[in-house]
Amino acid sequence: MQKQLAKMKQSLFDQGYLDEQFIQLEDLQDDANPNFVEEVVTLYYRDSVRLVQNIEQALEKNPLDFSKLEGYMHQFKGSSSSFGAKKVKTECTQFREYCRAGNAEGCKRTFQELKKEYATLKKKLEVYFQLARQAGPVEKACRPK
């Protein structure tokens, strides 16, 4: 079970879904707080629903308020990077660049990508956490690569 979990984690890292920050969070887990990372991720997906909706609405306006969009994306990027959501973070960065360039099409296109990455990560982490719960307490020495 542990091996399976480790393999899955390695895969998430190799494919670029997660970065070092995820490990930082896992290192904060202990007997008293064994599911800290899962709690953070759950909180993230719950809290960002509103933000995604706001961005979607803002993208429907004409002309786009790039400043507002950049502000939203700053938040999104911040919380995504706080738990190591690498691909989501990358899309956020791209989005902000398009905002700065005033590129509406770029923004809309990137946001579609962002939502895809956001949803994919959610599914993968759901599996990961389920596996983690089944596997029991994970040794902290389980660092990928």
Added chain:
Amino acid sequence: MSGGVTTEMKFHVLAVDDSIIDRKLIERLLKTSSYQVTVVESGVKALEYLGLLDDEKSNTKSDTNSTTWNQNEIQVNMIITDYCMPGITGYDLLRKIKESTVLKDIPVVIMSSENVPSRINSCLEHGAEDFFLKPVQQSDVNKLRPHLMREKEKGKENQFNSINKRKPIEECLSPDRTRIRFNNDLVA
């Protein structure tokens, strides 16, 4: 060591961040380092907690909460705050704290996701102890202890509930600089 057990002084850190995720993270990071933590979601809430917002109001507040935000009882040893927040920014908060006669010696650390040298310099120039780039990590939080220990060594021990004093206070403290809670036994 003056015989027996040395009381582990728990430093109390006030963390300020408008992001719920980052609040959860900083709280966990600080607790892992055995700090006592209070987390608030805005600069305004921080000022309220510190008693800088409305003195009369905070003193007459009678909460049924377990946390009584009575200015006289609150002892904060460090403030760590996000820079970019709606309303009062971390920078504004820093300025207000450093302008306060009561609170100006509390170390303030700024966190930001943006690496802007002018911003960092400005914060440091205005008295910030340190500046952390987000996402914050354990290694950043480990840097806090020296700042806290230094303030302690400067003779701020009377800000703590000092039961076990490890050594007598050698320097002479000017009364208005410190919030003196015990009017006696400052000497071992």
